[in-house]
Amino acid sequence: MTMYCRPPHVLPAIVHPTKCCVNHTFSTVEVPHIHPSHTTTVNHTMYQHKHYFPQTQSMVNQVSNQQFNCSGPGPAPMAPMGPMGQQMGPYGYGR
16 A cells, blocks of 8 residues: 655745736616607698590491493493302392
8 A cells, every 4th residue: 555645845835926817897878868859740632623525426437329320332231149259140049
């Protein structure tokens, strides 16, 4: 079994100069500043007088008719045309 023994010679402690440290702490202090204001609302009314001039329009289809008396010498009259474009005979049937 081994016992711990003190060394035979212990020198006195050496004291070094003190190292100075600075700690900074911060705090917030609120200072209220009051800036009063006032708002006035001004309501404006504009009357716009609008004049309207309605106008109507109409359309008329005008048809003219001319009658010719083609008796005498000249080209022979053509037979009337049917609904499908074919020439019609004297009794209304296709030729």
